[in-house]
Amino acid sequence: MMTPQQYEESLEKLNYCVYMLGKKISHVASNPILRPSRNAVAKTYEMAQRPEHEELMTAVSHLSGRRINRFTHVFQNSRDLVLKSKMGRLLGGHTGCCFQRCVGMDALNVMSIITYDIDRAKGSSYNPRFLKFVSQVQENDWVVDGAMTDPKGDRSLPPHQQADPDLFLHVVQERKDGIVVRGAKAHQTGPLNSHQILVMPTLTMREADKAYAVSFATPADTPGITYILGRQSCDTRKLEENAMDNGNLYYGGHEALMIFDDVFVPWERVFMKGEYEFSGPLVEKFTAYHRQSYACKVGVGDVLIGATQTIAEYNGVEKASHVKDKIVEMNHLNESLFCGTLACAYEGRAEASGTFIVDSLMANVFKHNITQYPYILARLAQDIAGGLMVTLPSEADFRSPETGPLMTKYYQGVKGVDTEHRMRMLRLIEAMTLGAQAVGYLTESMHGAGSPQAQRIMIARLVNMKAKQILAKRLCGIEPLD
Numbered sequence: 158m159m160t161p162q163q164y165e166e167s168l169e170k171l172n173y174c175v176y177m178l179g180k181k182i183s184h185v186a187s188n189p190i191l192r193p194s195r196n197a198v199a200k201t202y203e204m205a206q207r208p209e210h211e212e213l214m215t216a217v218s219h220l221s222g223r224r225i226n227r228f229t230h231v232f233q234n235s236r237d238l239v240l241k242s243k244m245g246r247l248l249g250g251h252t253g254c255c256f257q258r259c260v261g262m263d264a265l266n267v268m269s270i271i272t273y274d275i276d277r278a279k280g281s282s283y284n285p286r287f288l289k290f291v292s293q294v295q296e297n298d299w300v301v302d303g304a305m306t307d308p309k310g311d312r313s314l315p316p317h318q319q320a321d322p323d324l325f326l327h328v329v330q331e332r333k334d335g336i337v338v339r340g341a342k343a344h345q346t347g348p349l350n351s352h353q354i355l356v357m358p359t360l361t362m363r364e365a366d367k368a369y370a371v372s373f374a375t376p377a378d379t380p381g382i383t384y385i386l387g388r389q390s391c392d393t394r395k396l397e398e399n400a401m402d403n404g405n406l407y408y409g410g411h412e413a414l415m416i417f418d419d420v421f422v423p424w425e426r427v428f429m430k431g432e433y434e435f436s437g438p439l440v441e442k443f444t445a446y447h448r449q450s451y452a453c454k455v456g457v458g459d460v461l462i463g464a465t466q467t468i469a470e471y472n473g474v475e476k477a478s479h480v481k482d483k484i485v486e487m488n489h490l491n492e493s494l495f496c497g498t499l500a501c502a503y504e505g506r507a508e509a510s511g512t513f514i515v516d517s518l519m520a521n522v523f524k525h526n527i528t529q530y531p532y533i534l535a536r537l538a539q540d541i542a543g544g545l546m547v548t549l550p551s552e553a554d555f556r557s558p559e560t561g562p563l564m565t566k567y568y569q570g571v572k573g574v575d576t577e578h579r580m581r582m583l584r585l586i587e588a589m590t591l592g593a594q595a596v597g598y599l600t601e602s603m604h605g606a607g608s609p610q611a612q613r614i615m616i617a618r619l620v621n622m623k624a625k626q627i628l629a630k631r632l633c634g635i636e637p638l639d
């Protein structure tokens with residue numbers, strides 16, 4: 158396993174083609190807007206080095222028998238899945254944001270299942286090829302960025318009927334030595350902190366969409382791949398001299414539009430090509446895994462609850478019964494979320510390949526709650542924090558000899574609490590519920606791993622309605638009791 162320093166060094170060798178705020182970025186690691194997101198991924202390496210977190214952060218590879226980072230692991234039992242949920246909460250708490258490495262972990266697991274299933278049905282040999290890639294990921298301790306979501310153009314049309322054929326990523330050329338692909342993946346989390354990109358199809362496809370049913374891995378800096386960075390609320394605060402106004406001083410996430418302009422992929426890195434019948438199961442299983450991964454938001458919720466309790470104390474309202482009750486409500490919701498991510502893991506089962514997968518119904522129920530509860534937590538945090546969270550002048554004003562003493566005097570809360578500490582805590586709550594980290598805590602909770610309606614569709618499909626009807630019919634004498 159790499160140390161955080163080795164991780165940083167390993168990325169220095171990569172030459173990403175990336176644009177942000179209208180300019181080409183020459184060096185990702187030193188860019189102040191991108192830096193916090195790299196820190197967050199580096200945390201997944203740092204925590205894996207700590208003996209007290211070994212059980213959660215690492216696993217023993219079923220391929221090599223060696224200890225590896227859990228983010229590169231193929232789950233072998235439901236205990237592995239439970240530890241994955243706990244790892245998500247742990248890291249969410251330590252970073253207070255998206256640490257970006259889960260999408261790749263989930264992609265590795267789903268492709269270990271799907272390549273096996275394709276081989277069984279078609280006599281192909283994708284699975285051994287894929288496991289070779291997994292071995293390399295584990296040996297090198299790479300960050301893999303799973304890439305699923307295409308731009309999709311007109312949502313009412315399948316890939317092959319789009320006015321522009323590139324609105325879904327597809328194979329444009331087949332060569333003796335590999336394939337050439339064109340298209341894009343949108344809302345891509347953390348690619349500029351990744352070594353490899355693992356591409357998967359985005360929806361259920363039919364025969365006419367064969368060229369779009371493609372999965373492959375490629376280095377994140379492969380020629381032809383361009384990234385255009387997504388804006389985040391308050392992102393340019395990171396360019397300011399003073400850091401306090403960012404709330405979370407150390408960590409963050411990033412998203413980008415990832416464009417593949419005729420990118421060549423050698424055959425040994427192609428894991429699906431044209432097997433459209435498997436695109437549906439692939440998406441379904443991937444989303445089940447990735448919905449479980451939202452355990453991260455439970456950890457981020459821990460931070461927000463801690464911040465809310467602290468600001469209540471700084472404001473002198475922590476003993477008010479409604480404040481106490483609101484904080485109980487926040488804890489109740491956050492722990493209810495944790496129940497969901499654990500439950501789907503405990504109910505995990507083996508696929509034909511031997512890889513363990515979460516219970517899909519429970520994972521969907523959990524993620525559906527994630528689209529709601531963090532918003533309630535954010536509302537309660539804002540309620541208790543008070544309006545100062547958004548009317549507070551800047552840190553520059555606080556440091557200024559003219560205005561600083563005035564702010565110290567008039568923004569004083571409870572006696573004995575430093576005004577600056579009160580400001581720091583308010584900024585953290587602002588960042589998490591309105592600013593740069595609100596992407597990670599709120600919008601990502603809503604749309605990441607599928608928007609709420611996607612989970613409702615799955616819940617409707619997965620519940621055993623017939624069985625429930627029989628239970629009712631028996632008890633009122635429509636059906637016999639036994």
Ligand code: SF4
Pocket residue numbers: 254255256257258259260346450451452453454601605
């Ligand atoms: Fe992982 Fe959560 Fe970020 Fe998704 S949002 S990549 S699950 S930390």
Ligand code: FE
Pocket residue numbers: 346601605606
């Ligand atoms: Fe996500």
